[in-house]
Amino acid sequence: MAKRLTQQDIARMAGVSQATVSLVLNNRQDAGVRIAQETRARVLEVIRRTGYVANPIARRLHDHRNRILGVFTYEAVFPSTRADFYQPFLEGIEEQAEEIGCDLLLFTSAKTGGKRRIFSDDSRIRLADGCVLLGRTLDRDDLAQLLTEGIPFVSIGRRDDAGGPVPHVGADYRAAVRNLVDRAVALGHRKFAYIGAGNGAESSADRLRGFREAVAAHGVDGTHVPFAGLDQLRDAGITAVLTEEVSDGAALVLAARGRGLSVPGDLSVLTLGAATRPAPEEIGLTGFTIPRREMGRRAVQALTEVLENATTPQELLPCEFVEGSTLGGV
């Protein structure tokens, strides 16, 4: 393998010192730094000819900034089983990274005992200027360590504090769920059920919280169950069901129609956008969409702010209501 070129090599070729090459490369014009036009041109010509680029490792050892943004996921991002979930986020991330002229470093390597970890014995997280974290849940210890070590990062998805506020760009599930309940109440619904975990990941907790707030505000009846069969719901007199999982909502609609019930005539089904499993499209569930692509874009922008101003941005993007055909009047 041809040895990688160094500034020393470039310097030799251009007949100058390594320091001069560095100064030309970084286009330094500050007071106290002067390079003759002719010399500058000569060095640039050698750089152009050789295609030299500074070794990011060495560069980063000395100061900061590689124009490399890291993307960390606990799982492989490409496998098609995960494609539906990661894809839109990554689209946004790539788009924005392209815009600000940064390359993306996908951390695929930091494994300990078969599982990906942010911090392993030889974590490369610091190779990047900063890092976007992607995944439904993030290890709290990892988050805490990121904070204490002062590694610039932004989480996609809201995160609770982990020994300090966690910079994030999330979706405003609370408002989105409240909006669904508001609409249903306006249509005459008075007895609601929320089906889903409602805990664990912040995204689940936020949805449930939005649900509870909304039913409380309207003074209507709302229960939460992890799972529920059709009979159970009917027996309880429930007229509107909200399911965390898209596929659960779809299954419910199919089950109801299979029994000769009308949706939304006899039962309204609303879904809360967490499509971790593929679901049939043709049902046209009423609910909301998660602005995944936009979240990816904003996360990169937020990371830029972190890097430039050492801030701790926290932002929730609005979800868009999806009309669908499974919400009706009572």
Add this chain to the structure above:
Amino acid sequence: MAKRLTQQDIARMAGVSQATVSLVLNNRQDAGVRIAQETRARVLEVIRRTGYVANPIARRLHDHRNRILGVFTYEAVFPSTRADFYQPFLEGIEEQAEEIGCDLLLFTSAKTGGKRRIFSDDSRIRLADGCVLLGRTLDRDDLAQLLTEGIPFVSIGRRDDAGGPVPHVGADYRAAVRNLVDRAVALGHRKFAYIGAGNGAESSADRLRGFREAVAAHGVDGTHVPFAGLDQLRDAGITAVLTEEVSDGAALVLAARGRGLSVPGDLSVLTLGAATRPAPEEIGLTGFTIPRREMGRRAVQALTEVLENATTPQELLPCEFVEGSTLGGV
């Protein structure tokens, strides 16, 4: 943000030298390196107490490997319109990269006038230890420059020489197409047509070449046309059609059946696996599959060989025959 501890700090605390800390940390026992048990324990205790971990950047500077593999595509990889094409390759790439402990650098920044280029005024291609190139076609000048500059890379897809042999991992389209013709001849077919560009990208040329070799070897009739209507084919007495594009094959089957013809009774349709446009799945075309995922894996392995032994690997992986239901006897 608390300043990060260095080995120097640890050394001071333990009352030893920085070198000793490094030796203890790396558990060096080689000949010529001896650390007393007592000293070793003292250093380890300080390390444990402080939670010190070596700065990976500094560590990397020392050996000449960044453990970063580049992935270059002329287009964004994530957008869903391209997902079908890139996805399987990337799966394989990610998988193998994970295996050998390398991170992936996606070049999203190298744009000149809106288009991605490998070499721009400020090419970052050398950020990676080596690079995998992905795309149906690659700019020949870019390839030539990669070769002359001695940048370690592997192309996914066979490539003609570009001022020298181009390292690549491709699919053996020639053999795959020959195999299809062989099977058709065995079933009694004597008049063939090849529909598709048959030039431009190597992948197209290879298919056509395989076709020509096969018909020549069997002494049967084979014509090549970029496009052809059903009538044209029937008039010429053709009984077996090979289409480069999957969607062309599907269209042909539908057209034939629309006219009351039987496929494969009256006409056999074979497709050559280049699915650049989405095609209906339900037809069950006979043809072959391209081992995309495996190509991705092998490309990374090949790149490893390039990096370690400065070789120029060239490899064609076999395509797998797909039985389908559109090939029959005459």
Add this chain to the structure above:
DNA sequence: TCAAGATGCTAATTCGAATTATTACAGGCT
């Protein structure tokens, strides 16, 4: 008792780039 050998540790150097302090030199002025 003293050379030979083992033991335990450290000084110094390296990696590649960025930065600061400093030198070298030309030209203008007294």
Add this chain to the structure above:
DNA sequence: AGCCTGTAATAATTCGAATTAGCATCTTGA
């Protein structure tokens, strides 16, 4: 000549860890 002022470039240092050569000190054995 002697002195100052710009200008242009370089030597030297820094970042943090890894490595190697080598310096003390302590044992042995004859």
